[in-house]
Amino acid sequence: MTEQQHSTEHSWKGSGFETRAIHAGYEPDPMTGAVIPPIYATSTYKQDGVGGLRGGYEYSRSANPTRTALEGAIAALEEGERGFAFASGLAAEDTVIRSICKPGDHAVIPDDAYGGTFRLFDKVEKVWGLDHSPAAVSDVDAVRAAIQPGRTKLVWIETPTNPLLNIGDIEALAAVAHEAGAMLVVDNTFASPYLQQPLTLGADVALHSTTKYCGGHSDVVGGAVVVRDLELAERVTFHQNAMGAVPGPFDSFLTHRGLKTLGVRMDRHCDNAEKVVEFLTGHPRVEQVIYPGLEEHPGHAVAARQMKRFGGMVSFRVTGGEAAALAVCEKAEVFTLGESLGGVESLIEHPGRMTHASVAGTDLEVPADLVRLSVGIETADDLVADLDRALGG
Numbered sequence: 001m002t003e004q005q006h007s008t009e010h011s012w013k014g015s016g017f018e019t020r021a022i023h024a025g026y027e028p029d030p031m032t033g034a035v036i037p038p039i040y041a042t043s044t045y046k047q048d049g050v051g052g053l054r055g056g057y058e059y060s061r062s063a064n065p066t067r068t069a070l071e072g073a074i075a076a077l078e079e080g081e082r083g084f085a086f087a088s089g090l091a092a093e094d095t096v097i098r099s100i101c102k103p104g105d106h107a108v109i110p111d112d113a114y115g116g117t118f119r120l121f122d123k124v125e126k127v128w129g130l131d132h133s134p135a136a137v138s139d140v141d142a143v144r145a146a147i148q149p150g151r152t153k154l155v156w157i158e159t160p161t162n163p164l165l166n167i168g169d170i171e172a173l174a175a176v177a178h179e180a181g182a183m184l185v186v187d188n189t190f191a192s193p194y195l196q197q198p199l200t201l202g203a204d205v206a207l208h209s210t211t212k213y214c215g216g217h218s219d220v221v222g223g224a225v226v227v228r229d230l231e232l233a234e235r236v237t238f239h240q241n242a243m244g245a246v247p248g249p250f251d252s253f254l255t256h257r258g259l260k261t262l263g264v265r266m267d268r269h270c271d272n273a274e275k276v277v278e279f280l281t282g283h284p285r286v287e288q289v290i291y292p293g294l295e296e297h298p299g300h301a302v303a304a305r306q307m308k309r310f311g312g313m314v315s316f317r318v319t320g321g322e323a324a325a326l327a328v329c330e331k332a333e334v335f336t337l338g339e340s341l342g343g344v345e346s347l348i349e350h351p352g353r354m355t356h357a358s359v360a361g362t363d364l365e366v367p368a369d370l371v372r373l374s375v376g377i378e379t380a381d382d383l384v385a386d387l388d389r390a391l392g393g
């Protein structure tokens with residue numbers, strides 16, 4: 001089947017973000033007028049004679065209409081040509097890595113990559129034959145120095161990074177990757193397409209764990225990839241089908257439903273994060289607040305240039321070391337103690353013992369007094385009061 005057969009009729013290019021979020025990827029069903037894509041719980045499709053596919057659909061690993069709608073929507077939000085949905089963020093990553101690289105190649109990865117991304121490169125792709133070198137995404141020269149000319153085919157970054165919220169200059173890093181004949185993949189999970197569109201800054205791939213802000217309600221695991229080059233799109237199409245890590249129709253439906261409110265949710269996440277940052281800054285029991293929106297943050301100028309706002313993730317260091325940081329996590333009540341991020345509910349966690357426990361003792365180790373917040377969209381005063389209580393204020 002070809003993309004032509006799956007594309008929606010109306011192009012929403014040039015429309016505003018929220019209009020694209022609500023309309024791109026789907027035209028009301030011609031038969032019933034349903035304004036929302038039905039959950040097409042079907043694995044196969046009746047053919048009108050051998051090879052006579054209706055709308056290009058033949059088998060739901062290759063394509064399913066509920067998934068097609070989601071893929072069209074995410075492509076429109078990232079201002080790319082083609083979108084692809086996956087069963088998880090990591091499934092999206094594996095598919096992209098193997099669409100771009102082959103055994104014997106080399107990749108540059110963040111020295112503070114998401115733990116699962118590091119594990120994928122270090123324990124899975126390496127065995128398959130792809131080598132990697134870590135470099136700080138905030139240091140363009142370090143990334144350039146980590147590139148092995150002729151062998152590096154992939155530069156992988158996150159920005160902001162997790163949990164230290166370091167910022168990579170997407171435009172500069174795209175130039176560095178392209179000079180070396182490599183592609184730049186940006187894991188855009190923390191910013192979401194509302195705050196940052198890597199493809200418009202020169203990246204080749206924008207990637208998401210849609211489990212986080214895109215889905216936004218902590219009720220579905222998923223991943224997405226958006227590309228602007230049609231030749232790369234062909235390779236990802238092939239690998240998506242050949243590797244088969246696709247989401248089912250119900251997961252696709254939930255993620256697509258989440259995407260429609262991404263803009264309004266992100267603005268509230270940012271409003272609330274700003275209020276939390278203001279409260280934490282100068283609190284006697286807080287050693288340091290880490291947020292790209294703060295002028296003293298080393299990546300502030302780059303973030304201000306490439307992001308619409310500074311996001312809903314906030315990290316801070318608690319006076320009194322690890323025990324004090326753990327106590328804050330345990331005393332919070334509105335902030336739920338848990339991993340993950342990007343949902344409507346606020347979450348608090350201790351990266352050293354939770355999300356980043358697997359990197360203890362390596363170069364990726366995070367400070368023991370660090371607490372990470374995923375600031376949700378509850379009433380801001382309640383979030384501040386909860387932190388005040390948890391800090392023993």
Ligand SMILES: *Cc1c(COP(=O)(O)O)cnc(C)c1O
Pocket residue numbers: 088089090091114116117158162187189190208209210211212221222223
């Ligand atoms: C969660 C996350 C992933 C992995 O996504 P899953 O959906 O959990 O597989 C990748 N990158 C970042 C930045 C993440 O936060």
